[in-house]
Amino acid sequence: MAERQDREQEYIFRNVQLLKNDTLGTGSYGAVCKAKCDQLLCAAKLLYSVLFQIAVPDPGKEHRHPFRRFETECAFLKRINHPNIVQYLGTYRDPDTNAPVLLMELMDESLTHFLESSPVDILYHIQVNLSYDIAQALAFLHSNGIIHRDLSSNNVLLIAGSRAKVTDFGMSKFRDINITRLATMTTCPGTPAFMSPEALTNHQCTQRN
CATH class of the missing domain: 1.10.510.10 (Transferase(Phosphotransferase) domain 1)
Structure with a gap:
């Protein structure tokens, strides 16, 4: 069984292209599309931009905010390496919205x-x-x-x-x-x-x- 790693894992790409018209799936908080990282095709998870405008009325419930949950997911995946968990590749800033994007391996x-x-x-x-x-x-x-x-x-x-x-x-x-x-x-x-x-x-x- 693979073990959780203490050090963060992240690949460095020189060029990232989000293929937003090639959607792989959608959900309540965002969508997953294909992306090209250098020569590697991968998956990119994007939150809907409107979610970043939602105010959190109670500071003690920040974890319920979609952006906080997104940060949590990214922080977790950086530290995980297991053959049966989708591989984290890194994060990226969408040049159109400046919103964070989660880059992962592309599955079928x-x-x-x-x-x-x-x-x-x-x-x-x-x-x-x-x-x-x-x-x-x-x-x-x-x-x-x-x-x-x-x-x-x-x-x-x-x-x-x-x-x-x-x-x-x-x-x-x-x-x-x-x-x-x-x-x-x-x-x-x-x-x-x-x-x-x-x-x-x-x-x-x-x-x-």
Whole structure:
């Protein structure tokens, strides 16, 4: 099992081009598009610019602000190196908005798309491989005091339809990790269809649910 690294990891690119018209996915807080970093095609996560104009009325709840969550995700990924977690490449400033952009390795598709587009049942050995990869990612996270809290098929990305990596840590709960303001986040975020009954009824997320 790979271990969390104390030093930050970041690649240095001479030229970054955001391919905003080549969208890979959208969410409540932003979109993911393709980007070209030097000669490397990668994925770029951008927050909607309107979110940076939202005021935080209570200073004690800054962690709930989308920008704070974005900072949290970037700070976490800098310190993580695991074969079943999407690889962090660096951050970049969008020249059009001056907003931060998260650069990550480019994967082929989401588990959602893979399942919905398959014309036949997924082969058993593929099911085992994907389940194993996701379990490895979660075991690594839990061993480092991290609870994902929004694990869904949208947040599992695939390579060649046979191996899986977990992504999107904007809703995660962090413990015992040296990043400022990571300990307190919303009580029970997530995608209802993928949440355990305990999380829905008790409004708490733990390693067990």
